[in-house]
Structures are given as C-alpha cells and as structure tokens.
Amino acid sequence: MHKADVIIIGSEGAGARAALEVKRLGLEPMIVTKGMLGRCGATVTAGADINVDSKSIKDVLGLNGDVRDSKEKFFEDTVIGGRYLSNQKIVEEHVERIPQIVKEMVEWGLVVDTEPTQVAGHSYPRGVMTNGIKIMRVLANQIKKANIPVYEHFMAIDLVKKDGKVIGVVGLDLSTGEFIKIGAKAVILATGGGMQLYSYSTAPDELTGDGHAMAFRAGAEFVDAEMIQFMGGTFLSPPAWAGHSFPYCFGPDAGGLDVRMFDKFGHRFMEKVDPVNKEHVTRDVLARGIMNEVFEGNGSPAGGVYYSIKHLPDNLVDNWPAAKGHMVSEDFTFMGFSFKELVDKMKKGLAIEIAVASHFFCGGIRVNEKCVTCVPGLFAAGEVTGGTNGGNRLSGNALTQIFVQGDIAGESAAAYAKKSAFEDFPNEEIEQFRNRVMAPLEHDGVNAFEVRKELQKVAWDDICVIRSEDSLTSALAKIND
Ligand SMILES: Cc1cc2nc3c(=O)[nH]c(=O)nc-3n(C[C@H](O)[C@H](O)[C@H](O)COP(=O)(O)OP(=O)(O)OC[C@H]3O[C@@H](n4cnc5c(N)ncnc54)[C@H](O)[C@@H]3O)c2cc1C
Incomplete structure (x- = not known):
C-alpha cells in the first residue's frame, strides 16, 4: 500500500500550493490527480487575473497599483459582491495573505503585467494579470524541485475512515485499471468545482464534483452549495464552441468592449435590469438578465440572446484592449480557437447567439478560516470549498482563494499530521470500497x-x-x- 504523511487530492492551484506548504513544514506530502500536473482542472485554463488590493500591488509587488485602495476595501467589495453570504473570517485571510503569495510566485518566475485590471464589483484595479499556463508552469517546477511525488491518472473515489477519522484514500489507477489504497495521516481535498453537472460549461471535463461527493459520503458539511456561478456570454453552438467564453472575454466584465445584448424583439434587455450599468454588471446579474429573457420566451432560436458589436467602429474593434494582455492574440485567437472570421462578420452586423455556461462553484465543503472540515483528518482548499465567495464571486477572486487556501490547508494538515499516526485500513470496508470503485467497469x-x-x-x-x-x-x- 502507498503511504504519505499528507495526501493532496488535486494537483493544480490549490493542491500544488498545499503540497509545497506541507513539504516546507518538514512532512512528506503526495499529490494524486485524475489528470496530469499542470495540465488538468481549471487553473491552467484561467485568463488570468489574481486579485490583490491595489495598494499592495504598488507597495509589495512594485506594479502600477492605486494607493487609495486598501485590504479593508478589498474585503468590503468581496463581501458585498458575495451578497453578504461569505464567511468573513475566511475573507480576512484572503485579503491579508495574497500579496506575499503573489510576490513569492513572481520570485519563482511568474510573469505578470505591470498594469492591473479593474472589472465589475471592484472599487480599484486589483487584477494582477498573467495566465493559467504560466501559473502552473511555475508551480509544477517548484513541485519537481521539492521532489514531491505526483501520482497522475489516479481517480480518487472515496475517503477511508476509522474511528471517525480520515486515514486514507482509495481509487482507481486510470492507466492500469487497478484498485489502489493510499494511507495518510491527513487528507486535503483540492478537487475544484463540479461544473460538468451542466450541459454547458466553461470548465474542463474532469471537473465533476468528485471531491464534493467524497466529502459528503465521509460526513462533511456543505455551505452555499446552491450558489453556482454562470458566465453570461458563452457560445451555444457549434458543438466544438459550446460553453466557450470568447464572447464574455470580448465584453465589458473582462475589460473588453462595450457590447450590446438584445432579446428576439431587438430590446436591449439589460437596460431594464440595470439602467445605469447595462451589460457592465457582475456575473450573477448578467446571467440572470440573459436567462430571464430565455425563460420568458424572448430568447433567440438556439435558446440564448443576441450579442452585437455593430455599433462600434471597425478600427476600435481591431484595437481591442484585451488583445494586448495574456488572454487573446491580436488576431482574436483565444484558447486555441481562431475567432477572426467571426469577428469580421460581427463587425459587418452579425449578432451572434450567446447564453450562459456553468463557470464556478461559489459554495462547497464547509471549512473554517484554517481550511478545517468537520471530519477529523480532512482538510479542503480552493474551489471545492464554500465560504469565500458567498452568493457570487468577483472576477479574479478564485485564484486568490485557491493560493491562500492552499497554503492554509497545507499548514493545518501538517500540524494535524505531526500529532497523528498511520492506521491500518479496515479490511471489510475496503472490500466494499473495491466493489464500488470497480462496479462501473464490471457490470x-x-x-x-x-x-x-x-x-x-x-x-x-x-x-x-x-x-x-x-x-x-x-x-x-x-x-x-
Ligand atoms: C475557463 C476558465 C477561466 C477562469 N479564469 C479565471 C481568472 O482569470 N481568474 C480567477 O480568479 N479565476 C478564474 N477561473 C476560476 C479558477 O480558475 C478556478 O476556480 C481555480 O483554478 C480552481 O483551482 P483549484 O485548484 O481549486 O481546482 P482545479 O484547478 O480545477 O484543479 C482540480 C484538480 O483536482 C483533480 N481532481 C478532480 N477530481 C479528482 C479525483 N476524483 N481524483 C483525483 N484528482 C481529482 C483534477 O484533476 C485537478 O488536478 C476560471 C475558470 C475557468 C473554467
């Protein structure tokens, strides 16, 4: 049987930082992941803005932040953006710890823009811009340098408990089909969200909520689980583009153009939702605005709404500001897809049909500000947890959340593991686990x-x-x- 002081399920933003922290504290971590380090989950797909209060952007990171901002104001915007449902102790850690974490990642080689971005819900520019590939390259290098074992293509299926405590993990080696047991003194869940619950999603296929299911079966509590963030401005078709967020990234929340959205009668419906800000609103408001029209029968034939840039001069579109950042190239190539032909048609007047796609789980496993769950031996970090974002996440707060909670979960799990011992797995239960794990392959x-x-x-x-x-x-x- 494999063994490690702390098993971290999930290898990306939250999981990688948690593993590094466990190692830094003198214990032996092991990462297990359904995919490959740096090539799975949501982190590597991020745009990516990492929120830091603008004053620290200037004072700690030496970039062009606005010193009128403060950690207190960042805290306030996050709590208001979360519709007052956030756990405020978690948000305190969120705003307090992130400047030093980003500083450390820049020292490790993370390339960031000098100009931070400001999007809906933030009082000042707080988005330190980079992209997910760069983030994961830096973290994967650190994992390799620290000699942390990474078990790739391992699908964790259940947490093993003895006397009420989590003592390990069982799962399937996806490359051999073998049932695998791994003993641990503590386990950290960093399995991301469950956006694949929905037909249309911006997130990768492997984000199926496995960590939520394992935690639920182990007796963990949940918070704000119904608060799922939908991104307004995603393609419905063709199938290869379904759920893709290029139209969203083209629009105002991502620092892009002043796009307009219409119902099937040509009404600019966001004017009645928010007469002042119209399409320039937070994600929850935009998603509700779009889907209300669809629900009321005012949508487009494919089940969305119309999205247009016809009112903008051609050369303004060609000089689209976001193209200079990390996300999209100047010829409108985004996430490997070229949208140049489409943008040319839109400049001539074509309104495309867009809708929403599941993008982020705001709620999840209930943890306290130390990333401790109610199940002894079980810790959780990143998007699998609830509490940071309450009812709605502001753009850029996910990456801040996963890095901060990764570190905290690593600290808490290491402290717990130092006082714990390895336990033998209960044989009868293991047989039941084996049957459950292998069932889909055998019946x-x-x-x-x-x-x-x-x-x-x-x-x-x-x-x-x-x-x-x-x-x-x-x-x-x-x-x-
Ligand atoms: C397209 C897109 C763009 C985004 N852009 C931004 C942005 O610019 N700024 C921002 O703040 N946020 C952004 N987000 C949100 C942010 O990227 C995620 O919330 C964050 O990266 C989640 O990190 P995580 O470490 O918690 O989980 P993930 O990065 O999703 O990693 C989950 C890990 O768990 C593993 N896993 C899952 N189930 C199992 C299992 N059963 N067994 C073993 N391993 C398992 C996966 O393989 C993966 O390694 C974006 C999200 C998407 C989808």
Whole structure:
C-alpha cells in the first residue's frame, strides 16, 4: 500500500500550493490527480487575473497599483459582491495573505503585467494579470524541485475512515485499471468545482464534483452549495464552441468592449435590469438578465440572446484592449480557437447567439478560516470549498482563494499530521470500497455516459440560473427515477 504523511487530492492551484506548504513544514506530502500536473482542472485554463488590493500591488509587488485602495476595501467589495453570504473570517485571510503569495510566485518566475485590471464589483484595479499556463508552469517546477511525488491518472473515489477519522484514500489507477489504497495521516481535498453537472460549461471535463461527493459520503458539511456561478456570454453552438467564453472575454466584465445584448424583439434587455450599468454588471446579474429573457420566451432560436458589436467602429474593434494582455492574440485567437472570421462578420452586423455556461462553484465543503472540515483528518482548499465567495464571486477572486487556501490547508494538515499516526485500513470496508470503485467497469447495466448526459440535461432544464419550487421538485423526481 502507498503511504504519505499528507495526501493532496488535486494537483493544480490549490493542491500544488498545499503540497509545497506541507513539504516546507518538514512532512512528506503526495499529490494524486485524475489528470496530469499542470495540465488538468481549471487553473491552467484561467485568463488570468489574481486579485490583490491595489495598494499592495504598488507597495509589495512594485506594479502600477492605486494607493487609495486598501485590504479593508478589498474585503468590503468581496463581501458585498458575495451578497453578504461569505464567511468573513475566511475573507480576512484572503485579503491579508495574497500579496506575499503573489510576490513569492513572481520570485519563482511568474510573469505578470505591470498594469492591473479593474472589472465589475471592484472599487480599484486589483487584477494582477498573467495566465493559467504560466501559473502552473511555475508551480509544477517548484513541485519537481521539492521532489514531491505526483501520482497522475489516479481517480480518487472515496475517503477511508476509522474511528471517525480520515486515514486514507482509495481509487482507481486510470492507466492500469487497478484498485489502489493510499494511507495518510491527513487528507486535503483540492478537487475544484463540479461544473460538468451542466450541459454547458466553461470548465474542463474532469471537473465533476468528485471531491464534493467524497466529502459528503465521509460526513462533511456543505455551505452555499446552491450558489453556482454562470458566465453570461458563452457560445451555444457549434458543438466544438459550446460553453466557450470568447464572447464574455470580448465584453465589458473582462475589460473588453462595450457590447450590446438584445432579446428576439431587438430590446436591449439589460437596460431594464440595470439602467445605469447595462451589460457592465457582475456575473450573477448578467446571467440572470440573459436567462430571464430565455425563460420568458424572448430568447433567440438556439435558446440564448443576441450579442452585437455593430455599433462600434471597425478600427476600435481591431484595437481591442484585451488583445494586448495574456488572454487573446491580436488576431482574436483565444484558447486555441481562431475567432477572426467571426469577428469580421460581427463587425459587418452579425449578432451572434450567446447564453450562459456553468463557470464556478461559489459554495462547497464547509471549512473554517484554517481550511478545517468537520471530519477529523480532512482538510479542503480552493474551489471545492464554500465560504469565500458567498452568493457570487468577483472576477479574479478564485485564484486568490485557491493560493491562500492552499497554503492554509497545507499548514493545518501538517500540524494535524505531526500529532497523528498511520492506521491500518479496515479490511471489510475496503472490500466494499473495491466493489464500488470497480462496479462501473464490471457490470453491464445502464450506460454511465448516458446517465451523465441525462443528469446534465436535468440540471440545465431545472436547476440552472432561474429556479422555482416546481423546477426543483421536477429535478428531484427525475433524479430519483
Ligand atoms: C475557463 C476558465 C477561466 C477562469 N479564469 C479565471 C481568472 O482569470 N481568474 C480567477 O480568479 N479565476 C478564474 N477561473 C476560476 C479558477 O480558475 C478556478 O476556480 C481555480 O483554478 C480552481 O483551482 P483549484 O485548484 O481549486 O481546482 P482545479 O484547478 O480545477 O484543479 C482540480 C484538480 O483536482 C483533480 N481532481 C478532480 N477530481 C479528482 C479525483 N476524483 N481524483 C483525483 N484528482 C481529482 C483534477 O484533476 C485537478 O488536478 C476560471 C475558470 C475557468 C473554467
């Protein structure tokens, strides 16, 4: 059986920082991941803005921050943006620790822009710009330097408990099909969100909420689990583009152009949602604005709304400011897709059809400000947790959250592991785990892929942005079927 002082499930932003912290504190961590280090999860896909209060951007990072900002103001904007549902002790750690973390990552070689960005919900420019590939390259280098073992293509399926404490993990080696047991003194969940619950998502395929499910079965509590962030401004079709966020990134929240959105009658519906800011609003307001129109029957034929840049001069579009950053090239290539032809058609007057896609889990496993769950031996960090963002996340706060919580979870798990010993796995339960892990590979009943598709459709139809008692009851009935 494999063993490590602390097992970290998830290798990306939160998991990598947690592992480095455990190692720094003198213990032996092991990372397990469904994908490959630096090539899976959401972190590597990020745009990416990392929020730091603007004063620290200037004073600590030496970039062009605005000294009128403060950690207190950043705290206040995060709590207001989260609709007052955030755990404020967690937000205190969030604003306090991030400047030194970004400073350290820059010292490790992370390249960032000198000009921070300011988007909806932030009183000052706080987005330190880089991209997810650069972030993960730097973190993966540190993991390699620290000689931290990374078990890739390992799908954790369940947490093993003894006398109420988590004592390890079981799962499947995806490259050999073997059932694997790993003993640990403490376990950190850093498995990201579960956005693949929905038919349309901006997030990678592997983000299926496995950590949430494992924690739930182990007895963890949840907070704000219904608060799912949808990004307003994503493609519905063609299939290869579905859920892709290029239109969003082209628009105002990402520091882009003054785009306009219309219902099927040509009404600029965001004017009635927010007469002052119109399309320049936080993600929760934009997503509700779009999906209300669809829900009311005012949407476009594909089930979205119209999105247009016809009112803008061609050369203004060509000089789109965001193209100079880390996200998109000057010829409108974004995440490996070229949108030049599409943008040319839009300049001539084509309104494209866009909708929303699941983007981020604001809620999740309940942790305190030390990333401790209610299950002894179990810690959690990053998007799998709830508490930082309450009812809505401001752009740039996810990366801040995952780095800060990665460090904190590493500290807490290391302190716990130092006082704990390895335990033998209970043989009978392990047999049950083995049966559960291997079941999808060994039986011929329902097709798991079909079930997944059906679940995604139920979620999209009934528990998406606009929900009602009827839609929730209908979803429950369909799931129980
Ligand atoms: C397209 C996109 C752009 C974004 N841009 C930004 C941005 O610019 N700024 C910002 O602040 N936020 C952004 N976000 C959000 C942010 O990227 C994520 O919230 C954050 O990266 C999550 O980090 P994490 O470490 O918690 O999880 P992830 O990076 O998602 O990593 C999850 C890890 O868990 C592993 N895993 C999952 N299940 C299992 C299992 N059963 N067994 C083993 N391993 C498992 C995965 O393989 C992966 O290694 C963006 C998100 C998306 C989708």
